[in-house]
Structure formats: C-alpha cells, structure tokens
Amino acid sequence: MKQEDFVDVRIIQLQEIYQNMTAEYDLLMDEIPIHRQKVRFRYVPLFDEIFSMLLPENFAQMPDEAAKARYINNYRPSVILSGPGYDENFGFHLLKGKKSELGNLIQQMKETVKRYVPETIFYEEGTVMPGDMEVRWFEYKNFTLDEETYNMQFLVQSDSKLLAGTFNCRMRFYEMWKPLVLQSLDLIKTGEREDSR
Numbered sequence: 001m002k003q004e005d006f007v008d009v010r011i012i013q014l015q016e017i018y019q020n021m022t023a024e025y026d027l028l029m030d031e032i033p034i035h036r037q038k039v040r041f042r043y044v045p046l047f048d049e050i051f052s053m054l055l056p057e058n059f060a061q062m063p064d065e066a067a068k069a070r071y072i073n074n075y076r077p078s079v080i081l082s083g084p085g086y087d088e089n090f091g092f093h094l095l096k097g098k099k100s101e102l103g104n105l106i107q108q109m110k111e112t113v114k115r116y117v118p119e120t121i122f123y124e125e126g127t128v129m130p131g132d133m134e135v136r137w138f139e140y141k142n143f144t145l146d147e148e149t150y151n152m153q154f155l156v157q158s159d160s161k162l163l164a165g166t167f168n169c170r171m172r173f174y175e176m177w178k179p180l181v182l183q184s185l186d187l188i189k190t191g192e193r194e195d196s197r
Helices: 002-022 064-070 102-116 171-186
Strands: 032-034 037-039 041-046 051-056 079-082 089-096 121-128 134-143 148-157 161-170
Touching: 051 089, 051 161, 051 171, 064 079, 102 121, 102 134, 102 148, 121 171, 134 171, 148 171, 161 171
Parallel strands: none
Antiparallel strands: 032 037, 041 051, 079 089, 089 161, 121 134, 134 148, 148 161
16 A cells, blocks of 8 residues: 555656646746645845846745755855755855856866766756846756755856856756756846945
C-alpha cells in the first residue's frame, strides 16, 4: 500500500512538471501551479529599488540561521529570498563599478564554480535583453549529501549597476522553475534611484 502511495505522489509531481513545461504563464497576470499551490508573482524591490524582480509572493527574507546553514561560507548573498520550506531561493549581490563585459564575468563565475566544486555538471547558458539592460545566465547541477541541486547564476547589467544573482532548487523540480526564472529575468526592471538622489 505504501508503494502505491509513493507512485501516486510521483505521478502528481510529474503531471505538475509537465503542465509547467507545456503551459505558457504570464508572471504578471497568472496564478501558477507550484507544488500543488497556486502562486502569484509580484515585483520585489532590491537594494533600495535599484532593481525590481518578479518573485513568488510567498517568498520572504531567509532567516539568518537558515542562511548560515544553507550557505556555509561568509560570501553568501546579501539578500536571500526563499520559499516557505527553504527548498527554493533567490540570492542577490549588488556590485558597483564601471560597465563590464558580462561574457567575461560569466566565464569567471563558471570557472570559480568548477574550481571549488569540480563534480559540477554545467548545462545551458544564455542572454536576455530586458529594456536597455543585458542579462547573462548559466545553469548547472551540483550535489549535496542527500540529493542533487539545480542552480542558475545570472548577472544583470544596467547603465551603472551590476546585479549578481542566483536561484537554486531541488533538481527534480528544475523543469518547473527554469522557465519561470527566465521569464522573471526577462521582466526585470531598474529604477536607478540611487543615481537620482
């Protein structure tokens, strides 16, 4: 009987993944099925509204204790927004300086990941151009003690600011999350409020 319960749960998970893969959701308008719940996305201001990104409305700032457990080194993102179970999260750093060549920076990021976690498996990378910004991203899988983790790292270049970000979730849910994260990157906004003061 327990084996049948497990099979039923897996079938529901696969149906949910298939629905997300085949459906085209509008993050601005639609309720999106995520883990058998309907979730809306909303713009979340980052770094005093220098950037705003569409994120699930049920994501909140990860508590310090959970952040320290999830990101064991001191170089964890300065802003970490997470789902209720901490299984999916976005992390952000705001970097200042002159406009950079994102392709070179993305390559450096990949080399750093490879150097410190050599068993990492890299997948796709790409570019989106929301408005007058450029966004570069790459994705990879790495391994924890008990399962595989999907990661997407990205850089968003506006005129004067660079947003470094990451998204991660359990590997078994990446097909559900990847198109949503890419759409969110394509709809990112910048206010450049800090420059107008």
